[in-house]
Amino acid sequence: MRMKEIFKNVETLHVVETQLLASLRTASLLVLLLAAVSCTKDTDIAIAPNTDTTQPICFEIGFAWQGAGGMQTRAATDKDFRTTWEDGDAIGIFAVKYKKGETATLAASGNYIQNVKLTYSNATGTWTPATPLYFPAEENMQLDFYAYYPYMDLTEINPPTQMAFGVQTDQSGNGFNASDLLFAKALNVNKGSTASLSFNHLFALVEVDISERADNTPLYVADKLKVSLSGVQNYAMVDLSHNPVYPIVITGISPSDILMHRMDMGDASKYVYRAIVPAQAIVAGHKMFTFRQDLDGNGSYADGNEFSLSYTLPAQADLVPGKALRYKIKTVETATPDPNHLYAVSNYYPHVGRVQGVVFSVTNGGKNGKIVSLDQSPEGLIWSSVDDRDFGATSVNDGQANTNTIKAYKLNNPASTVTFPAFEWCIAKGAQWYLPARDELRELYTPKAAINTALAGISGTTQLDDSVTYWSSSEFNKNNYVWNVLLLDGHGSAYLKSSKYYVRAISAF
Template sequence: MKKYILGIAAFAALMTGCSKDDEATTTPSAGDVYYTEMGASLPATRTTLGPGNSVIWSLNDEVSVWSDEVSTPQSYTLIEGAGTNTAKFKTSSTGVNGTTFYSVYPTTMLQSTNTLILPQTQTYQDAANFASNTNPSAAVGTDIMNMQFKNLCGIVVVELSADQNAVATVNSIVLTSATPLAGKSTLSFESGSPVLSCNGTTTLTLNCGVALTETPTPFYFVVPAETYTYGMDITVNASIRGGGTLTLTKSRTSSFTVNAGEITKIGASFVLGTKTYAVGDYYAVNGVEGIVFETSNGGRSGKVIALKDASASPVLWGPTSAVGLAGVTDANDGAVNMEKVVAAGIDNYPAFKACYDYGTNWYLPAINELLTINNQWPALQEALNGTPGATQLGDGSYWSSTVSGRNYAINYLDIKGNSATMNLSSQSASSVRAITQF
């Protein structure tokens, strides 16, 4: 699920700070006048979040400013407006003049006018969740009174919870990807809009020290705005109450794209605790109840099938036309497909909506997840049969969330337990069984 919360639109009002008359006659074309103050507004999110994901400037924020006439970046420091979306900045130097102006936030990342260093280590910041001086933005313009800032990175989110309150404390979370995540990055203004390209390290660490509860806690990472073709590994390092440590790793193997100025949930959620599970075990944690059909990390994480079908009777999969069809092509992770359908409008997708209405974090399985369920069919049927309130899997066909091929064929499990496909335009109703991760 994505929230469009970043996209900075800031204006910069630079003044000499003498009298009102002096300010009124000062213009960017006056080569002998240097602008020592800057005012900036943020109608959207920048780097530190306030309540409801509103944007706020932070105490001691600094931006770097240079121009076509002043090539050495000068630091401007916030002097008014901390905790709001409107602030004033001032430099202790002579200031910057020119006809084309450039600005970068934060100054701590700027190595030169075309090079930024993205931090390899970030820090969890409670409600704000990611620290100031973490999420870079830049602006270029000829009117220094109205500079429009642009976010250079996006954000990915991982959600963690525990099977008991305070049973686990997250020490750190490490992202690993074939696509660079931090380090030396090239900043370009050639297109008329700032663009950042990272060519540094492929790991990124978030230091946490956060005690988990039964309610999922989101952890945000500022990452380059890129397509992560080979996915991403997420490793959680935690301490367990009573002693001992725990390391869990989940892999998002399919490609996904992080856009600048957006938060992207990458389908990674963890429930940390001391108990381990095997296929066929009954699972009941934090209101989630089902039967385990897949395990990882020695049984400390895995996937659960719901105790009942999500719909009392078979339903259609979704639209009968490819027009406006959500890009639900992931064959391994139905949570990714679910996020796309929710963003597109879940009411148009009956099979997905049945899983969505079943409960928080339940989703329609991808085709390979459905095939895993089929491979465990005898053990799951036995477990479901012995669980009060549960119903066994039916003899009919079951929908997956995966669409494939040029003809947009829906993948499903047929009555013989084989993978089959059905065209959108000729789809008939099938059963739906939701799954979730732990």
């Protein structure tokens, strides 16, 4: 479907923050968070020669201490950046051996341990190697361990000293987790000692928050919103033997758009979007983010409509390994609805800009019609504070006329203490809103399922409720009673004006 550009000039306020993801230094006293211990156990797999089968290699595997407010990027990370390993996560392990007092370097192949896969079990909290791992049989030997996540089947053309790694272009689901390249090493490990592997992040994280408008009102983002980090390099070359390990972006590959991962911030109307990419500089003027949503022509940027817009970077952005670059973007809506647009029942109104209501009836080929409000009164309201009075709101099909009658009564009787809470709730929405007449309420009965489907696509709305009775604006007789309608069957009844029932506003266009 061709998308509508409903924001002609997207104005933005931006806040850029960087926070430490993980220290890129290792030290002997690193604190390990959520560490899991793994040791080789007896198996039927053949044992490598020149190993001491009485000395299995044990690993303590975790994450480097982040400090207060430190950030992690795993898909298992919650909104506060607390990280855990997930069941089935797999890391690759290399080790080189050497005599004490000497040194050794990780090679492309032929290492003492060559890319052995360790898989995490959430049930046991342990890591299991694909093949048993033991210390060397020789005395006075030490091991240096190099580990990375996620595990890959490395070959001669993609060795650990020249490892090409590309982040997923779709990080909306599991691709986010699979893009988080982690690295750890443990040096000078003696026979019988535990190898402590404290993982750090080799790539950068970009986060964008678009949950508010420029006027600080909430931006209700529907489930179908797609946010992309646009035109970035997604491949890097990594040498695990280098100190420090620093991925180098592979040039000569066309930039990619990264579909970002949505993170629920604990509020149904508030999300942030995250993507993991190699370190790189993004120049000023680059179209950094694109926002796209398609709901079959209905809704709005605020509440569910199709749209396509972008955010242009005002200044160069430097993406650094192990750090997060955070944006908060506030939008200003500038769309103008087309007065000749043709609507159908269950469409959102207006067709661009912020949604005001859902269409429940149309005339003039769809150019005109009526909409029902996105919400209803939070509790039952009285029609008026007196029962035994005729106010002249007698139309059963024109709620606007009835509402105007009540407005005129208030205007012409300024000293009157009579109140009209049901009308006042509708009028408070704006001059175009009114309390529907009896037959206008009945019109909601037939399309109520389609209307509720439309309302379900908008955060913060209230669906039409079969279990409640709604006030109409139509007086039943000249004194005590007023019509109301139960949407369970569309039938009307008459009740005292001082009774309490729910209210739904409507408007004509």
